[in-house]
Amino acid sequence: MAEILEHLPPALMEELRRKADPACLEEIHLRLHRRTEAVSSRKIMMLDYRAREMDLRTLLEAATGYSLYAAQEYLRQGFCTTRDGCRIGLTGTVTDGAIRDVSGLNIRIARPVFGVADRALEALRRSPESTLILGRPGCGKTTLLRDLIRQVSDRLGERIAVADTRFELAAAYLGVPQLDVGERTDVLSGGEREDSVMMLLRTMNPQWIAVDEITSAADVRAMERCAYCGVRLLATAHAAGRADLHRRPVYRTLMERRIFRNLIELDGRGNYRISGLEEVDD
Amino acid sequence: MIRMIGAVLIGCSTAYMGVSLSAGARRRLQAVTAFRDSLLRMQQKVTFYRLPLPALMRELSLETSDSLAPFYALASDRLEKNRTRTAEAVLLRCVREQENLGLPEEGLQCCSKLFRCLGRMDSEHQAEALRRIIGELDELEGRLREDLRRQGRCYCALGVCGGLAVTILLV
Structure with a gap:
């Protein structure tokens, strides 16, 4: 399971476990105050969990190794990459070339598939x-x-x-x-x-x-x-x-x-x- | 002769008491200086290498004084394993577990200020925040140094005067 998933809110993680196999997750879209969307084995699911500001902040902190300064170049381009290769896209308000007031995260889970080529x-x-x-x-x-x-x-x-x-x-x-x-x-x-x-x-x-x-x-x-x-x-x-x-x-x-x-x-x-x-x- | 020896012993013990009283102040001063120096290193690493906090702490554990190395090693380890807390909470807990790093109250306040903003800014603002906190620690260090100088002189004078007084009384 991708490391970033361990930082998801426990309630969301529980719901994910009930509805899908976390090991097969491909994407999770968290949008502030709205229902969470997950893609698992190419199947799209709408979950009941609604993301809070704190969830987005905690995930972003964890994804950047608690160091926004270390990822600032990429955050300016609207994404950051976790150390196990998952890519997190951001939405919010663009100010001075950087995204502030983050209102949504799209976690794309990197999973190598050996032999596909x-x-x-x-x-x-x-x-x-x-x-x-x-x-x-x-x-x-x-x-x-x-x-x-x-x-x-x-x-x-x-x-x-x-x-x-x-x-x-x-x-x-x-x-x-x-x-x-x-x-x-x-x-x-x-x-x-x-x-x-x-x-x-x-x-x-x-x-x-x-x-x-x-x-x-x-x-x-x-x-x-x-x-x-x-x-x-x-x-x-x-x-x-x-x-x-x-x-x-x-x-x-x-x-x-x-x-x-x-x-x-x-x-x-x-x-x-x-x-x-x-x-x-x- | 016995009176003389007794007088010298009492004089020495009075001076020793003075010195041990000032030793606590010296330790606090050393802790502040070491912490300030480690923040200078941190500032360089944030500005030039932009290392993420766990890696930054690991490097600092290898490069800082013996008194701070265990703190930075612990902080790096805890941040790596952290899943539920904010970085601020993790770092403050590490400080507590390391007996407040020997810092006085004002030093601990600087710590809290630092941990509140560490990792939450871009590199320029982070370096600026670090500069401000280093400045505060500089001031604190100056105050402690002055206190130590004054106290040291005071304790020294007390020890010598006390010793002389006892000597006169006894002789």
């Missing part, structure tokens, strides 16, 4: 090229990418560097990855994606670079620079499917420049489809 690895063996993982939010892109990183490192035996800007892939605490990302994996946590990727490229001599969630033009620039340096990429992107890639300007650039050659599409039910991007698009 077996098929993807076989595809990479046949076609060891840059690979993009596509899917809707919450469909398991990060889980798949994490396992793929581990397998590229341990089973393919290649050096892979991870630019883990949001601490979701390796969940590093004080610099040490808390989730298994493989023996030959170098992790750079935090920072700006573009800077992190370039630092890894210059200093760690990687054969692969992995990033989670390409969302901006700066991310695309970083991908381009890597691709043209002979490094292969593993990345994820929010998109419902291949067609979305051509609709969204950020991804359209990626497609036009042919940075990725393999595509993995997740269907949201735990299945994925692997295809060569170039052949189909041609």
Whole structure:
């Protein structure tokens, strides 16, 4: 069970235990004075427990190791990551670039699923090229990418560097990855994606670079620079499917420049489809 | 001769009483100084490394004076294991368990003020809060030092005068 769950109010924990297996919890949404929502084994449940201010404060304190100053960079971006890799999103009022008066928390529980990328690895063996993982939010892109990183490192035996800007892939605490990302994996946590990727490229001599969630033009620039340096990429992107890639300007650039050659599409039910991007698009 | 020896012994014991009275004040002064120095280290670590509190306390337990090391080690351990209390409550309890760290009442008030805000601010405000509390401890240290100097002189004078008086009476 994730450590952060031990800080939930006892009444909520009791209700959760009655209605679901805490070991299978995927998400918990706490909203001030409103009913709590939980997602367990892809099933959404509304619980009777209504979050109080004190609950949100206690959870946030615990999530940041009783040190808001240690997580301030991320809190300004609306989230923080616990030391066992759970991500907590925040809502409230944005003042001076930081969220104050926190009114809601979304706890996403990180759970590595070993072996989920077996098929993807076989595809990479046949076609060891840059690979993009596509899917809707919450469909398991990060889980798949994490396992793929581990397998590229341990089973393919290649050096892979991870630019883990949001601490979701390796969940590093004080610099040490808390989730298994493989023996030959170098992790750079935090920072700006573009800077992190370039630092890894210059200093760690990687054969692969992995990033989670390409969302901006700066991310695309970083991908381009890597691709043209002979490094292969593993990345994820929010998109419902291949067609979305051509609709969204950020991804359209990626497609036009042919940075990725393999595509993995997740269907949201735990299945994925692997295809060569170039052949189909041609 | 016996009178002389008796007079010297009584004089010495009077001085010893004076010294032991001032020893308590010296211990309090040392406790305040050590605590102030540890907060200076804490301030550096918050500003430059932004270590979370449990890790920060663990580092301080290795770097601070022997008198404070057990407190910081205990605090780090308790924060790691804490599930239900606020950090403030955990730290105050650790202080109590460590015999108030030998601090005088004003020092304990500084402790409470610190624990009330520790970890609840961004790094700039946290460093500022620490600076303010270090300033208060500096003032307290100055006062205690002055008290100690005055008391030491007073006890010394009392011891010597008492000894002389007894010597005169006896001789």
